[in-house]
Amino acid sequence: MTPRIRILATASAISAAATAGYFTARHSLRAELSTVRHAATHDPLTGICNRAGLTAAADTLIRTAHTAGRPVAVVLVDLVGFKKVNDTHGHDAGDHILATVAHRLTGIAGPAGIAARLGGDEFAVITTGPATRRDDAEPWLADWLTHIHTRLTTPVTYHARPLAVGATLGAALADPGHPATAWLHRADLAMYAARAHRRTTAVFTNTTNTPATTTADRPRDLARPTSPLAAAPTTRRAA
Template sequence: MTPRLRALATASAISAAVTAGYLTARHSLRAELATVRHAATHDPLTGVHNRAGLFAVADSFITTAHTANRPVAVVLIDLVGFKKVNDTHGHLAGDHILTTVANRLTGIAGPACLAARLGGDEFVVIITGPARGHDDAGTWLAGWLTHTHTRLTTPVTYDDRPLAVGATLGAVLADPSEPAAVWLHRADLAMYAARARRWSTAVFTETADTPADSRPIDRPRDLARPTSPLAAAPTTWRAA
């Protein structure tokens, strides 16, 4: 090989190595950015969306469902008796219940849904129903809530022992006329109404006078919940 050809071959090899290194670094950076984005929008324990991840996609999800002429509901799930599990069986048992509930929610709602853990023992799922004209949206939602409550409250096995799982569900039929945060707030109000009346589920219906017993008075930790200001707009309810 002549010196000129040798030089050209060397230059070509160097160029190929630089290009390969650039592509590898670019791929690595993309993977790292994807990991960072996922961590910023998903709950590290359960793998479902966190609050930020939910609100990043919820509005477009609701709009898309209505464009497809399908009803969409925002459902807030608050576990009952979770603190007792932590205190009695330890935090690993509590974590097992949280991951089981998250898996049950995603399994029940299917791929065409958004599931999120808002923090602590509080979850939310945004679901779509059948195309309008096949079933009444209210009937569909009531049936879904009943089925979901039954599935969620099936005892969880941990360390060869069954652990009870309690849950209260509040729901609202949503549409693009309001942002998702508003619908979540109304679902939370429905959850409070269900808890006050000792129902397992409730659906937000319309603005009206709030019965005095629909507001919580015995759960101080709820005062800090961002989805449930106690000075919320008055509402009426119906059992699901």
């Protein structure tokens, strides 16, 4: 091999190595950025969206469903008796319940919906319903909440022992007229109205701006302190 050919071969090898290094570094950077983005929008314990992930995706979901003529339900879930589980059975048992509830909510949300853990023992679901008319949507949502409550409150098995799961649900029907945070606020008002009336679920009705409570009383939660917001008039309009 002549010196010139040797130099050219060396230069080619260096160039190839540099190109390979560039693509490797770019791939590594993309993977790292993807990991960071996922961590910023997902709950590390349950793997579902966190509040940031929910609000980032919710507006598009609501707008797309509204265009297709499908109602969108925004549901807040507050677990009942969760602190007692932690105190009695330990935090590992509590984490198992949180992960199980997250799994159940993911199934309830379906592939087109979003399930999220907002923090502590509070969760949210945003998903679409089968109704195509507004007057069909509110009855559907009230019935659907009862179904969700039944699924969520099925006892969770931990170390061969059934652990009770309680929940309060508040919901609102959403449309693109307001951001997702406004509908979450209305669902929050409905949830506190349900708690104030010792109920399991409540729907924030847009026609009257009054949460209408549904389903039976929850005796396990009669002693639970209510939020000051629960004592406010239920006709309070959401921001």
